[in-house]
Every structure is written in structure tokens, then in C-alpha cells.
Amino acid sequence: MSENPPVIYAQDLVKQFGSVRALDNLSLSIAPGEVHGFLGPNGSGKSTTMRVLLGLLRPDSGTVNLFGRDPWRDAVELHKRLAYVPGDVELWPNLTGGEVIDMFLRLRGSYNRSRRDELIERFDLDPRKKTRTYSKGNRQKVALISALAADVDLLLLDEPTAGLDPLMEVVFQQVIKEAASNGHSVLLSSHILAQVEALSDRISIIRAGHIVESGTLSELRHMTRTTIEAETAQPAGFLGELDGVHDARSEGERTVFEVDGEHVQQVMDRLAPLGIRSIVAHPPTLEQLLMRHYGDDLHGRGVEDATAKKVS
Amino acid sequence: MSSTATVSARHAPSPEASESTLHDTWTLLRFMLRRDRIRLTLWVLGIGVMAFYFANAIQGIAEDEAELAQMAGMFTDPVGRLMTGPAFGMDEPTFERFFSAGYVLFIYILIALMSVFTLVRHTRAEEQTGRAELVRANVVGRHATLTAALLLVAAANAATAVLVCLAALVGGFDPAGTVLVAAAGAGVGLFFSGAAAITAQLSESSRGASGMAGGLIGLSYVIRMGGDMAEQGGNALSWFSPLGWSQQTAPYVEDRWGPVLLLIGGAALLVLLGYWLSTKRDVGASLMPTRPGRRDARPALGTPVGVAARVLRGGLRAWGIALVLSGMMFGGYAQALVDAAGDLPEEFAQIFTGESIMLGYMACMAVFMALFTAAAGVSALTQMRGEEVRGRAELTLSAPVGRTGWLAAHLSVLLVGLALILVLVGLGTAAAAVAVLEDDGDYFGELLLATIHQGPAVLAVVGIVVALFGWFPRAASLVGWLIIGYCAFMTNFGRLLEVPELMHDANLFGHLAEYPVEEVSWTPVLVLTGLGLVGILIGFVGWNRREINRA
Numbered sequence: 033m034s035e036n037p038p039v040i041y042a043q044d045l046v047k048q049f050g051s052v053r054a055l056d057n058l059s060l061s062i063a064p065g066e067v068h069g070f071l072g073p074n075g076s077g078k079s080t081t082m083r084v085l086l087g088l089l090r091p092d093s094g095t096v097n098l099f100g101r102d103p104w105r106d107a108v109e110l111h112k113r114l115a116y117v118p119g120d121v122e123l124w125p126n127l128t129g130g131e132v133i134d135m136f137l138r139l140r141g142s143y144n145r146s147r148r149d150e151l152i153e154r155f156d157l158d159p160r161k162k163t164r165t166y167s168k169g170n171r172q173k174v175a176l177i178s179a180l181a182a183d184v185d186l187l188l189l190d191e192p193t194a195g196l197d198p199l200m201e202v203v204f205q206q207v208i209k210e211a212a213s214n215g216h217s218v219l220l221s222s223h224i225l226a227q228v229e230a231l232s233d234r235i236s237i238i239r240a241g242h243i244v245e246s247g248t249l250s251e252l253r254h255m256t257r258t259t260i261e262a263e264t265a266q267p268a269g270f271l272g273e274l275d276g277v278h279d280a281r282s283e284g285e286r287t288v289f290e291v292d293g294e295h296v297q298q299v300m301d302r303l304a305p306l307g308i309r310s311i312v313a314h315p316p317t318l319e320q321l322l323m324r325h326y327g328d329d330l331h332g333r334g335v336e337d338a339t340a341k342k343v344s
Numbered sequence: 345m346s347s348t349a350t351v352s353a354r355h356a357p358s359p360e361a362s363e364s365t366l367h368d369t370w371t372l373l374r375f376m377l378r379r380d381r382i383r384l385t386l387w388v389l390g391i392g393v394m395a396f397y398f399a400n401a402i403q404g405i406a407e408d409e410a411e412l413a414q415m416a417g418m419f420t421d422p423v424g425r426l427m428t429g430p431a432f433g434m435d436e437p438t439f440e441r442f443f444s445a446g447y448v449l450f451i452y453i454l455i456a457l458m459s460v461f462t463l464v465r466h467t468r469a470e471e472q473t474g475r476a477e478l479v480r481a482n483v484v485g486r487h488a489t490l491t492a493a494l495l496l497v498a499a500a501n502a503a504t505a506v507l508v509c510l511a512a513l514v515g516g517f518d519p520a521g522t523v524l525v526a527a528a529g530a531g532v533g534l535f536f537s538g539a540a541a542i543t544a545q546l547s548e549s550s551r552g553a554s555g556m557a558g559g560l561i562g563l564s565y566v567i568r569m570g571g572d573m574a575e576q577g578g579n580a581l582s583w584f585s586p587l588g589w590s591q592q593t594a595p596y597v598e599d600r601w602g603p604v605l606l607l608i609g610g611a612a613l614l615v616l617l618g619y620w621l622s623t624k625r626d627v628g629a630s631l632m633p634t635r636p637g638r639r640d641a642r643p644a645l646g647t648p649v650g651v652a653a654r655v656l657r658g659g660l661r662a663w664g665i666a667l668v669l670s671g672m673m674f675g676g677y678a679q680a681l682v683d684a685a686g687d688l689p690e691e692f693a694q695i696f697t698g699e700s701i702m703l704g705y706m707a708c709m710a711v712f713m714a715l716f717t718a719a720a721g722v723s724a725l726t727q728m729r730g731e732e733v734r735g736r737a738e739l740t741l742s743a744p745v746g747r748t749g750w751l752a753a754h755l756s757v758l759l760v761g762l763a764l765i766l767v768l769v770g771l772g773t774a775a776a777a778v779a780v781l782e783d784d785g786d787y788f789g790e791l792l793l794a795t796i797h798q799g800p801a802v803l804a805v806v807g808i809v810v811a812l813f814g815w816f817p818r819a820a821s822l823v824g825w826l827i828i829g830y831c832a833f834m835t836n837f838g839r840l841l842e843v844p845e846l847m848h849d850a851n852l853f854g855h856l857a858e859y860p861v862e863e864v865s866w867t868p869v870l871v872l873t874g875l876g877l878v879g880i881l882i883g884f885v886g887w888n889r890r891e892i893n894r895a
Contacts, residue, residue, distance in 0.1 A: 086742055088892040108746040116742035122735045127654060128637035131645060138646025139743035160636035164549060175739070188742075 036064045037100055039186055039217040040085060045094035047080055047241075054080040055091065056241035062219060062234075064185075067212045069228030070221040072238035073322060078221040079119055081238070082190045085219075086116055098186070112140065115179035119191035119221075121171040123163035129174045130159030136178035148181040154203050169195035180207055187211065187218045193227065205230055225256075226315050239322060256293040256321070259314040261286065265307030274299055285309070367485035372492035376466050384500050387458045391451060392507030398447040399515035402439050412437045417683060419445050422573045423676040423780065429568065430578035433597035440517035440596040448525055452532045452590050453561065455504055459497045459537040460557040466493040467541070469550035471628045480627055490541060490622060494615060501533035521596035524604070528590040531607030535586045536561060538614025545621040548630035564588065586610065648745050648753035655731060656724050656754065660761035663720035664768060667713060671769040674709045675776030675791070681705050682783070700861070706777065706791055707858040713769045714798030715832050715853055717762055718805040722824035724758045725809045729821055733895045747888050755810065755880065762802055770795030790860040797864060800872035801853045805831075807879025814886025817893060827852070 040062040047055035054077050062068045072078050083089045084096060087107035096103060098110050123132050133152070137143040152159055155173045163171060172195045179187055187208075193201050208218060208231050222228045228235055229249060236246040245252060257278070262268065268287040272280030276295025281288050291299045303311075377384075406412045416434045418424050419442075425431050429449050433441040467490055470476040476489065509526040513519065536557060543556040564585035571582030572591075582588035589603040625631050644650040681702045731737045740750060774791035781787065805827055812820035834851035848854055855868040 083738075083892075083894075086738075088738055088741065090891060107741070108744050108749075111742060111744040114742075116739075118735060118739065120735065122739075124651075124654060124736060126658065127641075127645075128639070130639040131637070131641040134641035135645045135651060136739075136743055138641070138643075139648070139651075139740070139745055141744070158636075159639050162637055164551075 038062055039064050039066070039099060040068075040219060041095070041097050041100075042081070042085075043095045045081070045084060045091045045096055047077075047084065047089060047091050054241050055084070055094075057094070058238070058241060058243055060236060060243060060246075062217055064217055065212070065215045066233050067208065067218040067220060067231050069232030069235040070219055070238065071223070071225060071228050071235055072221070073223055076238045077241040078238060079190055080241075082116070082118075082188055082219075082221065085188060086111075113184055114186040114188060115140070115182045115184045116188045117172070117175045117179045117190060117192045119194060121168075121175045123166070123171050123174060125164035126162060128160055128162055129157055129166065129170065132163060132174050133159065133178045133181070137181055140182045140184070143181060143183065148177065151177045151181050151207070154207070155200060167195065169197065169200065172196060173200070176204065176207075180211065185216060187216060187220075189218065189220045191221055191223070193222075201227070225321065229315075237322075257290050257316050258293070258296060259288070259290050259316070260299075260303075261288045261312045261314075262303060263287075263309040263311075264303070265309065268303065268306050271299065271302065274302065365485040365487045366491055367483060367488060369485065369488040369491045369495070372479070372484065372488050373495050376492055376496045380462065380465075380496070384458075384462060384496075387462075388500055388503045388507065391454050391458065391504050392511060394454070395451050395508040396511035396514065398451070399443050399511045399517065402442050402447075403515065406439075409438055412439065412442055416442075417680055418677070420576060421680055423673070424680070425576065426569050426573040426676075427673055429591040430572045430582060430594075431576055432591075432594040434576070438596065439515070440512070440521060443512065443515070443517065444521070444525055444595045448529075448595075449587065449591060451508060452529055452587060453565070455501060455529050455533040456536040456561045456587075457558065458504070459501060459533040460540040460554055460561070462500060463493050463497050463537045463540040464544055464550050464553045464557065466496065468544040468547065468553040472548070472550050474628070476627060487619060487622070490544075490619065494537060494541065497537040498534060501530040501537075504533070505530040518596055521599055524593050524595045524599055524601065527601075527604050528593050528595070528607065531604045531611070532586060532590045534611035535607045535614065538611040538618065541615050541618030542621060545618060545625060546630060546632045548632075561587070648740070648749050649756060651740060652750075652753040652757040655736075656727065656757050656761065659724055659727060660720060660758075660765070663716070663723065664761070664765045667716055667720070667765055668768050668772040670716075671709075671713055671773040671795070672776040674713075675706075675773035676780055678702055678706070678777035679780040679782060682781070702781075703787075703790070703860050704858070706773070706794055707861050709773065710770075710794040710798050710859075711835055711853050711856075713773070713795055714766070714802055715828065715835065717765050717769070717798075718802045718831075718853075719825075719828045720765060721758060721762050721802060721806045722809055722821070722828055724761070725806070725813060725824060726821040728754050728758075729813060729817060732817070733893055735894050738892055738894060741892065748884060751810075751884060751887050755806075758806070759803075762806070763799065766795055766799055766802065767792075794859050797859050797869075798853075798856060800869050800876065801856055803876030804852050804872040804879070805876075807876030807883075809879075810883035811879040811886070812883075814883035814890070817890070 038061045040060060042058060042060040045055045045058040046053070056077075058077065058081060060068075060070075060081070070078055070081070080089065084091050085098060085103055087103035087105075087110070090104050099113060101110055103110055123129075127135070130152075133148060137148060155177055157170060157173045157177065161170075163174065166174070172192060176189075176192055179189070193204050196204060208220070212218060212231075212233075218231075220228060220231060232249070234246070234248050235252055236243050237252075238244070263285045264287065265285070267282065267285075269280070269282040271277055271287065271289055272282075274295070275298070276292035277299060278290045278292075279288075406415060413436075416431075416437045419428050419431045420434045428446050431445045434445055437445075467476075470479070470489070479489065505526040508529055509522055512522040512525060539560050540553065540557040543553040543560075547553040547556060564587045567585040568578065568582045568588035568591070571578045571580065571585070571588060574581065578588060578592065582592060586607060589606050592603045593600050621631060642650075645654060728737075737750060741747065770792040773795060774788045777791055778788050805824070808827065809820050809824040812823055831851050831853045834848065835853050838848055838851060838854065852872065855872065857863060857865040857868070
């Protein structure tokens with residue numbers, strides 16, 4: 033895809049905790065300047081991957097490097113070029129938010145003071161409060177601001193918006209878009225498809241420690257299936273027979289069905305003349321998506337065949 | 345339809361409105377009892393066992409009351425009164441008077457702490473975590489939580505009072521005075537739970553609320569120190585302190601009940617004030633605005649050492665203050681020891697060896713202080729493991745801070761802190777001793793060195809725990825505390841036990857020379873220092889090789 037060496041390169045990573053196989057031949061590659069969505073349900077190995085990339089954990093087997101270097105051996109050198117936001121941010125209770133942000137920025141070396149103040153403003157954080165009194169969302173803001181104000185090439189963000197309210201989520205998306213347009217690479221993990229969709233150039237879906245799908249959004253379009261609920265003046269029951277429409281149910285004027293991403297246009301063309309009184313469309317959740325594609329196969333290993341079939 | 349009517353009738357303002365502010369108090373109380381069934385039982389039993397020990401151990405120290413009279417100086421001299429209280433009835437000491445003059449105050453302080461912690465735990469801490477909101481969203485009266493918490497504390501105080509009473513009765517003490525001792529204890533508990541009922545309204549954090557109420561306990565201790573030191577029986581100043589009131593009951597001597605009424609009346613006033621204040625605020629809010637902290641960090645915080653200092657300094661400071669005060673107290677007994685040297689019972693002479701019983705005592709105290717300093721070290725290392733498990737070390741390490749740098753920063757803060765504690769304790773002990781000693785001998789340097797000389801033993805403990813932190817982090821803290829416990833036990837009782845030599849050798853605190861009674865011997869100094877340094881080195885190797893754990 034690009035001649036530049038990847039920022040993150042992982043091949044066949046395996047990590048075992050006791051009897052639990054947290055990473056199961058995980059492979060991942062992220063190009064410079066790319067925002068990569070890392071999507072998976074809770075406990076699928078996202079955080080473990082992040083911690084391997086940070087050199088906090090050592091994989092049992094497989095190859096991993098960042099900027100061409102070993103994250104375990106060259107941790108200090110690499111960490112000058114990256115910043116990390118954990119999913120579950122724990123801060124020092126007796127420090128204020130402002131102190132924690134400064135502390136991290138100073139540990140990283142030079143930083144831009146006005147950038148820090150601007151981010152504090154945009155995220156609407158009170159930096160004078162002790163972190164003991166912060167909510168989860170505010171602790172997350174502290175970690176985000178200290179990561180985003182640092183001048184680094186790579187951002188590792190582990191479910192960074194789990195505690196943020198919708199307004200702050202918008203700010204977050206803007207800031208990440210700015211970072212991407214400045215050429216930063218981002219690995220953004222999440223279990224919410226819509227969030228990753230809005231920001232990512234490419235997406236990898238992890239399940240039980242293994243990447244089951246990886247590609248650009250349009251490459252993954254076949255996986256997205258929208259749920260539509262419509263109230264129409266004329267009966268819409270026949271929609272169920274169209275290509276790409278699934279699970280259609282009608283009840284009086286109300287019809288509910290699911291439609292594959294690539295067939296939305298045709299279905300809407302047929303729906304519009306029926307006199308739409310109201311319409312609601314839900315994007316698929318990650319859980320729906322995973323259930324639909326891998327629902328009956330609960331064993332990690334079989335997943336590979338399913339992926340192979342899809343791709344071919 | 346009819347069911348709707350019933351529901352709305354229940355919620356409409358009714359003649360029972362005042363009762364409804366207490367709605368479900370009993371349910372809450374049962375819930376609190378369920379949550380605290382182990383914690384509070386341990387508090388109550390612990391205090392009870394302590395009372396039992398005090399009441400009965402005294403009778404082992406002295407053969408008879410004549411012998412007690414020789415020891416009474418311990419409590420009647422100004423330093424003794426400073427620490428333990430007005431020393432009523434020490435002109436004609438009996439075992440029961442010895443109990444009330446010397447030991448009961450510490451039982452009272454524990455009861456006060458139990459009351460404060462329990463009350464805040466069920467009020468402010470619940471609001472801080474947001475659990476109170478969950479409870480209040482149900483049909484629970486406005487005052488139900490505070491009332492249930494107060495009832496819980498009152499029940500704990502009553503149970504403790506009964507145990508203290510039993511302990512003293514088993515000791516064969518006079519029943520009238522014994523009931524007074526127990527009642528004053530319950531009174532102290534109620535008074536300080538009233539204080540906590542107020543601070544829980546004032547502060548936004550449970551730490552702040554406990555801290556303020558705990559500070560009041562400390563303040564009332566200090567106020568009575570002044571009064572009790574000034575003259576035997578205390579002066580007017582003693583009457584400005586709730587702890588002073590509890591001692592002005594003069595049990596087994598004058599048996600005054602007035603001060604108990606003062607405690608209970610004070611408690612009632614404080615509780616009423618607490619209720620009133622609680623109506624002046626919203627759930628989760630506080631009456632005192634939280635003081636905003638710094639918007640920016642000081643430059644020092646931007647280094648690994650700066651981070652480590654912010655993490656560890658609070659604990660080290662608390663240990664340091666407690667140890668320096670204890671050192672000064674032990675030092676302050678020096679003259680009393682010299683005076684009593686001739687008449688001390690056989691048991692004491694056995695423990696304090698040497699030509700000068702005073703110097704023997706000081707050598708012994710130096711070991712105790714070193715044990716506690718090592719405990720401060722283990723506590724700090726436990727905290728470091730907590731940093732790792734809670735994910736804060738991970739955050740620091742995600743910045744360009746290496747593992748060696750992280751551990752080196754924390755250990756340098758820790759070792760400098762422990763060294764400082766030892767030096768300050770030595771200075772405090774020496775200064776207090778020199779101040780009270782009538783003999784003009786040049787003891788200051790010797791006494792200071794006695795404490796500093798224990799440094800290698802402290803370093804050895806730190807080294808062992810650091811080695812474990814590097815290789816077997818899960819065991820490190822536990823083993824550390826076991827080492828402290830074992831060494832403390834062997835130091836206290838080892839000489840009286842007939843055990844294999846190996847068990848004596850395993851006591852890290854048993855090898856250094858008993859300076860100033862003996863000359864400093866360099867072999868144990870070097871061996872213990874070496875053990876400590878090698879342990880630290882091994883710890884670094886392990887820490888660099890192992891993974892960072894996260895709970």
C-alpha cells in the first residue's frame with residue numbers, strides 16, 4: 033500500500049496468560065499517517081496488544097516492531113515518539129489535573145504550552161482540581177490532553193472516549209482529525225463501530241486475540257448492515273423480498289428490516305414512494321456484526337476459514 | 345386505579361412528614377451492619393483485647409502495690425503526664441489506678457478513631473462514590489443515612505464499652521470506677537462521631553472528612569497535654585479538651601460523672617448541628633468549597649524523581665512525624681530510667697543490659713525505632729507495587745522513562761527518606777534525653793549515633809523486598825511485613841526463648857552491636873549493608889526482565 037516502512041508492524045503475535053490465549057497469531061500493520069481503527073469486543077485482546085506495543089508485555093512468539101525497532105528493548109527511545117492513553121486511566125489522587133498534564137509533557141521533553149492550554153480549553157477541563165475528585169471522563173481527558181499536546185508521531189489510544197459525553201466526543205474527533213492531517217499515525221481501539229468509522233482510514237477487527245477482518249471502510253462495507261424502522265402510508269411488506277434485505281417484519285404501518293450496506297440505495301428508492309411518515313436507521317453495533325459473521329463459531333481457530341471465504 | 349391512589353397517598357405530605365425523613369432507617373442500618381460485620385467486629389474485639397491486655401498485664405509488671413509506687417514516677421513526672429494524662433491517684437497507686445492513669449487514654453483514642461472512620465465511611469464516602477445517590481433514589485428519608493450511621497457507631501461504642509468493662513472486671517478492679525471508665529469511653533466515641541457527622545457535611549471527600557475529625561482528636565490530645573503537664577490532675581486547659589474530660593472523671597480515685605455528661609451533651613449538640621448542616625446542602629455537595637490546587641506543575645514534577653517524590657513523600661512524612669515524636673517521648677524517659685535504675689524489677693534489668701541502664705534502654709529503643717523505620721520502607725515498597733498494579737507505573741513508563749529510571753527514582757526517594765527519618769529520630773531522641781538528663785555527660789552524639797547505626801539493618805530489609813519486587817512481585821509486600829513481624833517478635837522476646845541459634849540469626853535486627861553500650865562492630869554493618877545493596881541490584885535485574893502487571 034505504501035513504500036514507507038510501517039509505523040507498527042506485528043506478525044503472528046502470541047501471548048498466553050496461564051490458560052488464556054490473549055493474543056492468537058495477531059498480525060497488524062499501520063502505515064505512517066494512517067488512522068487505524070482497532071475494533072473488538074471487551075476482552076478480545078485490544079489492551080494486551082497495546083501493552084505489547086508499549087513494551088510492557090513481551091509476546092511469547094511472533095515479531096513486533098514500531099518504527100522498525102523492538103518495543104521491549106528500545107522502549108525509552110520509542111516512547112519519545114509516541115503517546116499512550118489507557119482505557120482505564122488511574123491518576124495520582126493528590127495531584128491536580130494540570131500537574132499531571134505538565135508532568136507527562138515534561139517527561140516527554142519539549143512541549144508547546146499554548147497547545148496544552150488550548151486543549152484544556154477545548155476539552156473543558158478544570159485543571160486545578162485534584163484528580164481524586166475527577167470522574168472517569170475527566171481522568172480520560174487528562175490522559176488525552178497530555179498525549180495530544182505532546183509532539184509525537186504515533187498515538188496509541190485504548191478506548192479513549194469510553195467516559196466522555198457526546199459533546200466531548202465531538203471535540204475528540206476534531207482533535208484526532210487535526211492530528212491525522214498533520215501526519216500523525218493513530219491506533220484507535222474501540223468497541224463502538226460508529227466511532228471508529230468516523231475517524232479511521234483503515235479498520236482491523238479483533239476477536240479472541242486474532243484479527244478477523246482488516247481493510248478500508250469500503251472494503252468492509254459488506255459487513256455493515258443497517259437496521260431501518262419505517263412507518264409508511266402504504267404497506268411495505270414486499271420489501272422483504274428485495275436483494276440484500278433481511279429479517280423484514282411488518283406490523284400495520286410499521287416495518288422493520290435490515291439492509292446490507294451496498295443495497296441501501298435500491299431499498300430507499302422503493303421505500304420513498306410509499307409515503308414515509310417516519311424513518312429511523314441504526315448502524316450495526318459491533319456485537320451484531322460479530323454475531324452475524326462469527327456468531328455460531330465460538331472457537332477462535334475456525335474464524336480463519338470464515339475470513340478466507342469472505343475475502344475470496 | 346386504587347393502587348395508584350395508595351401510592352400517591354403515601355407520597356403526599358402527611359402528618360407523618362417528620363417521620364418520613366427517617367423512612368427506612370432500620371433497613372439502612374441492617375445493610376450497614378451487613379457491610380461492616382467483619383470490619384466493625386474486628387475494631388470492637390481489637391479494642392476489647394487491648395483493654396484486657398492492659399488491665400491484666402499491669403499485674404504482671406509489679407509484684408505488689410509497693411513496687412507499683414516505685415514505678416509511678418513514669419506517669420507523674422511532667423513528661424509522663426504529657427503523654428498519658430493527669431495521673432490521678434498516683435500518690436497511692438493501685439493496679440486499677442495504674443490502668444486508668446497510664447493506659448485508658450489510648451483505648452479512648454482508638455474508640456474515637458473507630459467512631460470517626462465508621463461514620464465517615466457510611467456517610468461522606470458513600471456520597472463521594474455516588475452510591476448514596478442510588479440509595480436516596482429509593483424511598484429513603486432525608487435523614488435516614490446519617491441516623492443509621494450514628495446508630496451503628498453508637499452500637500459499636502456500646503459494645504466496646506461492655507468489653508472494656510468486662511476486661512477491667514476480670515482484672516479485679518472496682519466495679520464503680522470500671523463502669524465509669526467504660527462510660528467515658530462510649531462518651532468519647534459519641535462525641536467524636538458527632539464531630540464526624542459535622543465534618544462529613546463540610547468536606548467533599550471522605551479523606552477530608554476523616555482528616556478533619558481525626559485532626560480534632562489530635563487537637564484535643566495536644567490541648568490536654570498542655571494542661572496535664574502543667575500540674576498533676578491537670579489545670580483549666582485540660583477542661584478544653586474532650587479527651588481531657590474523659591480523664592477528669594478520675595476513675596478509681598474520685599469517680600466523677602460530670603465529665604461524662606459533658607461528653608454526651610457535647611455529642612448531642614454536635615449531632616444536631618450535623619443534621620442541621622445536612623439540610624443546607626445537596627446530596628454529594630459539600631459546605632466547604634474544595635480548595636482548587638495548582639493549575640501548573642512545579643518544575644521538579646517533570647522528572648522521574650519528582651514523580652516518585654510526590655508518590656512516596658506523604659507516607660514517609662507521616663511515618664517520620666510519628667517516629668520522631670515517639671523518639672522524643674522515649675528520649676524524654678531517660679531521667680526517669682536513671683532515677684528508677686536502682687529499684688527496677690528483675691524483668692527490666694534483664695531486657696536493658698549494660699552498665700548504665702539508661703544507655704541500655706537507649707540502645708534498645710534505637711532498635712525499635714529502626715524496626716519501625718524499616719516498616720516505613722516496606723510500606724513505601726507496597727505503595728510502589730500499588731503504583732504498578734493500578735496502572736500508574738504503566739503511564740509513566742509510556743513516557744520516555746526507562747524501567748531502571750523508574751525504579752531508581754523511587755528507590756532514591758525511599759532511601760533518602762528513610763535515612764532522613766533515622767537521622768531525625770536520632771536527633772529527637774538525643775535532644776529530648778539531653779534535655780531531661782540531670783547528669784551533664786556528653787550523651788548527645790552517642791544517642792544520635794545509636795539510631796543512625798541501625799541504618800544497615802533497615803537497608804537489608806529494603807534490599808530483600810526490592811529483590812522480591814523484581815522477581816516475585818506478588819510476594820514482595822507480604823514477605824516484607826512478615827520479616828518486620830518476625831524481627832519485631834525476636835527482638836522483643838527472642839532472649840526469653842530457647843530456640844535454635846538459626847532463628848536468632850534470621851533476625852536482621854539482632855546482629856548490630858548494642859551501641860552505645862557496646863563498641864560499634866564493623867562486620868555486621870558491612871554484611872547488612874552488602875545484603876541490602878545486593879538485594880537492590882537483584883531487584884533491578886528482575887524488574888528489567890519481567891512484565892508490568894496490571895490488576
